[in-house]
Amino acid sequence: MSDIHPLKRAPKSPASFQGARKFLFWAAIAALSAWVLVPIWFVALGAFGGRRGVYTWPKSVFPGDLSFEPFLTFLQTDGLIAAFGNSLQAAGITVVLSVLLGAPAGYALARFAFTGKNAFRLLVLLTRAFPLAILALPLTVSFINMGLYDTVFGVALVHTVLAMPFAVLVTQGIFMGVPRELEEAAWVFGCSKFQAFLRIVVPLALPGLAATAVFAFVISWNEVFAASVLTVSHRTLTAYLLTVLGESPLHFRFAGGLLLILPSVIFIFAVRRYLFAIWGISSK
Amino acid sequence: MQTKRLTPYLLILPATAFLAVLFLVPLVQTIWLAFSQGNAPSMANFQRMVSDLNFNTALRNTFLLTLFVVPVQIALSLAMGSLAMHIGKGRETILWIWTIPLGISDLAAGLVWLSILQNSGYLNSFLYGLGLIERQQAWLTYQTPIALFFGIAMAEIWRSTAIVMIVIVAGMNQVPKDFNEAAQVFGASRWTRFTKITLPLIRPALQSALILRTVLAFEVFAVVYTLGGRNFPVLMGEAYTWQNTNQNYGVAAAYAVLIMVISLVATFVYLKAIKVDPERLP
Secondary structure (H helix, E strand, O other): OOOOOOOOOOOOOOOHHHHHHHHHHHHHHHHHHHHHHHHHHHHHHHHHHHHHHHHOOOOHHHHHHHHHHHHHHHHOOHHHHHHHHHHHHHHHHHHHHHHHHHHHHHHHHHOOOOOOOOHHHHHHHHHHHHHHHHHHHHHHHHHHOOOOOOHHHHHHHHHHHHHHHHHHHHHHHHHHHHHHHHHHHHHHOOOOOOHHHHHHHHHHHHHHHHHHHHHHHHHHHHHHHHHHHHOOOOOOHHHHHHHHHHOOOOOHHHHHHHHHHHHHHHHHHHHHOOOHHHOOOOOO | OOHHHHHHHHHHHHHHHHHHHHHHHHHHHHHHHHEEEOEEEEEEHHHHHHOOHHHHHHHHHHHHHHHHHHHHHHHHHHHHHHHOOOOOOOOOHHHHHHHHHHHOOOOHHHHHHHHHHHOHHHHHHHHHHHOOOOOOOOOOOOHHHHHHHHHHHHHHHHHHHHHHHHHHHHHHHHHHHHHHHHHHHHOOOOHHHHHHHHHHOOOHHHHHHHHHHHHOOOOOOOHHHHHHHHHHOOHHOOOOHHHHHOHHHHHHHHHHHHHHHHHHHHHHHHHHHOOOHHHHOO
């Protein structure tokens, strides 16, 4: 395949025109990257600047008096570590539930033709058209009756409703990417269907499954509304921050923002190779 | 043979049961909660919702925000996608940077932009440095509704463009290279190639991106809450207030049903307006 790179082509343009074009191209890329990164830098400065830093005026992009202390003080706030732990737990349960429930369904969609397949797909797709978090409203009543209200597990159940349909669709794509012939070859060599699945399909699908798990984690970690509505004392980090925001000093809020950002950025970094593939298409 | 026919059903059973209990049942309950009063059918909740002081503002704000944010995101994502197509070295890194906001919650995004837009924040420092303002300017109060609107819109665009970009870039990757090459041979300009080849071919991606983002835009909540508090009412925020502060589940459910209906109508409109060949759907 020939290269259609427009910057390398266009032989008739004079060199200066090409140079200007190349400059504009990279300037646009730099501007868009800065648009993403600079705000994160600013909130980090807010988190490490502390009380004094917040009221410094005018602010400098590279302030001199940053320290870890304000952030560490923030981490010692009453209830914060507990909320952090609750968020981790809720996200952990969401990951396990959505993969355990979603992956088999994804496998069924990828490998079998069966009556009701379209109805099931519709049910899964339907969840995407609804503002799912508001399901938390009626669920508070039933959760109170079942003793699930104000529990991390209850929050995780709602987060699973958010993450599991996603897991079904993504794992369907992943399993469709595992060649059927490999499985059939394993049967020929005497593996049972289940053994073939464990030895052939699982290892090949594992990276994709891991990416799905990370997504489920991020979905739960970031969810605010359902967590706030369903908990009182066992708040997740987002719900906790939402309730204390009003009366907190600014540097406290910025530290909270940074704490929320860090884990999810690390996770997105971990699955960056799968981001585009996961949306149904390989990027190469 | 019996087991073979049962296998797919056994595989989808757990997911179906789960969605029935935690999605379909609460969905019906929400609808009933909204359309009833003391266990009898009634429109009282909707009357109370509509006559509430904040209702019209919340409805208008949510629509304005969606109508502003979503088109900007689509345009930005198309630009990002087109640029990314031509990056040789470093493409992965740049795409990774652009996808970072995907992991950032609306709450965190609101806090990030608060650090820029608050009175002694970076926007004011920057404007002061340029000599455009003499003292700290407030952007996020009810006295500055336009600035507040743009502040919230910026934060929303910053946070949620990544998902649109991913869907669109994924769509662009599927466009066969030969189409573009052929068009180039026949002398089609870049713009013609973009509008006549790329855009029609990424319709399915555009459609999913639009549906996904519009539905989510109607659920905007935490960004608004962190930046404007209740100075900028939106539908989801009102639902939260009626549920948590006023402890009135009926009116909260009415808001929920309203958001649902709007989302469904929007989805339907996109499905009708953007014709997609069913065979091309993933």
